[in-house]
Amino acid sequence: MGKVVDLPRNEEGISAALGILKQQFGEKFQSGQSVREQHGHTTTWIRNQAPDAVVFVRSTEEVSDVVKVCAAHRVPVIAYGTGTSLEGHVNAPAGGVCIDLTEMNQIVAVHAEDLDCVVQPGVTREQLNTYLRDQGLFFPIDPGANASLGGMASTRASGTNAVRYGTMKDNVLALEVVLPSGEVIRTASRAKKSSAGYDLTRLMVGAEGTLGIITEITLKLQGIPEAMSSARCSFETVDDACQAVMATIQYGIPVARIELLDAMSVGAANAYSKLDLPETPLLLLEFHGSENSVSEQAEMFGSIAEEFGGSGFDWTARPEDRTKLWQARHDMYWASMGLRPGAKGISTDVCVPISRLAECVTAAQEKAKELNLLAPIVGHVGDGNFHALPLVDMEDADEVERADAFVSWLNDLAISMDGTCTGEHGIGQGKKPYLLRELGGAVDVMVAVKQAIDPDNIMNPGKII
Known part of the structure; x- marks a missing residue:
């Protein structure tokens, strides 16, 4: 597991960009090893690939300023929220600059009469729901972790309430996004529906930071049930x-x-x-x-x-x-980690049509047993999505290889059942091998979109495609 590669580095450009950003951002610019490693890894089996520096931003203007410097020197830019992703989304395989959005955590506006709100990307789902509680409103998407809403939009998150309330793609009305050039755009208005042009909101939701950095989100809200x-x-x-x-x-x-x-x-x-x-x-x-x-x-x-x-x-x-x-x-x-103290939990997810769910879960249990793996399973089964968590001794090369084979087999099985290799984790680095198998020529269209919007491939390179 963790078979990711380092991409070619633009050493000259990185050096130049870091010099400018350090002078421009002062204490908000950090390049210490521990800070960089913290921002180059999440809860995943994929090895740490740290950025060269981290900039802690507080506004859309600051995000745009960082991106403009990086664009001028063709330096990778990786957005960071709370670090709860599972497929290597925030790793920096070509080095570059991590933009930490945690201090962009303001709830900009709540329009209770319209059942929507506007938030910055560093706001977490728990923070938002605590703020909304006294107004009789709540935001229903609940992936379990107290993730940032910017990260949830970027990975098209869902969770336990998805069977009734949908996923992030169903609950984001509009976005403010900083493009790879540093230009700032809005993808839509607060209207509940629109037929105005391409659906750029849905294009950015789930793009995992490969097309731009989300700096403001307009979300649908729900009334707290009686x-x-x-x-x-x-x-x-x-x-x-x-x-x-x-x-x-x-x-x-x-x-x-x-x-x-x-x-x-x-x-x-x-x-x-x-x-x-x-x-x-x-x-x-x-x-x-x-x-x-x-x-x-x-x-x-x-x-x-x-x-x-x-x-x-x-x-x-x-x-x-x-x-x-x-x-x-x-x-x-x-709780699952307690089944085998000291082991690493390798979380993976798939999603299949509900009619194939029992068959898929049962097959996964039998395969884990065949490979002599301890792999508890939980699932958001109302929409056919489930998670397996092989508990692996990462010092045992044979066991790591068996776990890798299990994850690969499970993703292929889901695809063969007319399902998907990921219901909510996203592609990142970990799921990249399965995307082409699942979507075929549609991946070429994704490549064309990426090249059109980000021709220098500075936005979260090495992810999805």
């Missing part, structure tokens, strides 16, 4: 659980979250979060609406679950019980 209820239900097999999910979606129950934990993950959650759940495949659900509707939704799901052998069905509207249940789900990474 009532919420959460439910849990155990099943004998993953297939039974997935069949219940398919039936729930087909019956049109407007479930807000529906999550799968395999038996291994349930065991980890029990140990880490002090729960006493049966260690068999488990579904966790959440329903939003009026008090009557959430009760009806939970009861309808209970009837469906019973048809597929569900047991231990229990639902609650008590906030403290719901919080405990969902906190356990969000802590699954750390």
